[in-house]
Amino acid sequence: DNLDEFTLLESLDSGKPLDVAEGEIKRGIKYLEYYAGLSRSIEGKQLPYDSDALIYTRREPYGVVGQITPWNFPFVMVAYKVGPALATGNTTVLKPAEQTPLTALRFAQEAQKVAPDGVVNVVPGFGHEGGDALTSHSDVRKIAFTGSTEVGKTIMRNASDRAAPETLELGGKSPFIVFPDADIDVAVESVA
Incomplete structure (x- = not known):
C-alpha cells in the first residue's frame, strides 16, 4: 500500500535512483x-525411539x-533480518546504519499497526552508542549483523560474555565472476 512512499524514502536515504529503490x-x-509463509511450517517433531522413551524437538524463540x-x-x-526473527517468534531491536535509517523507521511504524507493542523496535544512532549497547545488553539473546569484519569482531567480544549466538555477515565485497560463455553486454549491464 505504501510502495511509492517507501521507494521515495529509500531513494532519499541512499541516493539510489527511484527505479532501483523501487x-x-x-x-x-x-x-x-x-x-x-515460512512461519506456518515451523513445528516440533517427535522422533521414533524405544517405547519407554519420548524424544521430541521443540523449537523455542530466543x-x-x-x-x-x-x-x-x-x-x-x-x-x-526482521523477517526470520518474527517468523520464529522473536521480538526485534533493529539498529539501522546511521546513514540510512528512514525505511527502517517507516517499517516500524507500519509494523505497529499489526504487531503487538514492543515486537518490532528500531533504535537509530551511531554504532559506538546504539550498536555497542544493543550487542552488550543481557536481554538480547541473539545478534544478527551485516557489515565490516572490524565491527563484527567488536560484536563477538560484546556477545561473548553471555555466550549469545551471533549471525555475522562480514566484509562482503560482492564479487562478480564472468565466465567465457557469458553474454558480455548482459554482464556489463548487471555490474553497472
Missing part, C-alpha cells in the same frame, strides 16, 4: 512474504534478537 523495496517485500544493518541495501536488509 526494485529493492519490492525485493524486501518478497523476503517478508517468504518469511511470513526472545529478543538484536539486529544491525548496513547502509547499502537499507530496506532489503531490514526485511532480511
Whole structure:
C-alpha cells in the first residue's frame, strides 16, 4: 500500500535512483512474504525411539534478537533480518546504519499497526552508542549483523560474555565472476 512512499524514502536515504529503490523495496517485500509463509511450517517433531522413551524437538524463540544493518541495501536488509526473527517468534531491536535509517523507521511504524507493542523496535544512532549497547545488553539473546569484519569482531567480544549466538555477515565485497560463455553486454549491464 505504501510502495511509492517507501521507494521515495529509500531513494532519499541512499541516493539510489527511484527505479532501483523501487526494485529493492519490492525485493524486501518478497523476503517478508517468504518469511511470513515460512512461519506456518515451523513445528516440533517427535522422533521414533524405544517405547519407554519420548524424544521430541521443540523449537523455542530466543526472545529478543538484536539486529544491525548496513547502509547499502537499507530496506532489503531490514526485511532480511526482521523477517526470520518474527517468523520464529522473536521480538526485534533493529539498529539501522546511521546513514540510512528512514525505511527502517517507516517499517516500524507500519509494523505497529499489526504487531503487538514492543515486537518490532528500531533504535537509530551511531554504532559506538546504539550498536555497542544493543550487542552488550543481557536481554538480547541473539545478534544478527551485516557489515565490516572490524565491527563484527567488536560484536563477538560484546556477545561473548553471555555466550549469545551471533549471525555475522562480514566484509562482503560482492564479487562478480564472468565466465567465457557469458553474454558480455548482459554482464556489463548487471555490474553497472
